[in-house]
Amino acid sequence: MKRQKRDRLDRAQSQGYKAGLNGRSMEECPYQQTDAKSFWLGGWRDARDDKNSGLYK
Incomplete structure (x- = not known):
């Protein structure tokens, strides 16, 4: 169970990172x-x- 939870949170962080690099707004979470x-x-x-x-450029 802990592994699933950790993977889900890691995925959320990586998606947030990608969104930040692409210039998306934080309200689009x-x-x-x-x-x-x-x-x-x-x-x-x-x-x-x-x-x-x-x-990054």
Whole structure:
């Protein structure tokens, strides 16, 4: 059970990261559950920071 939960949250973070790199808004988060939403937003913030620091163009 823990493995499924961890995989779901990792997937939410990676989807958030991709969304941040593509310039999507944080309001476009598809998750409503608190855990998954916080992981998605964390990935989104990481991507925005990486993009702003010049890691991606």
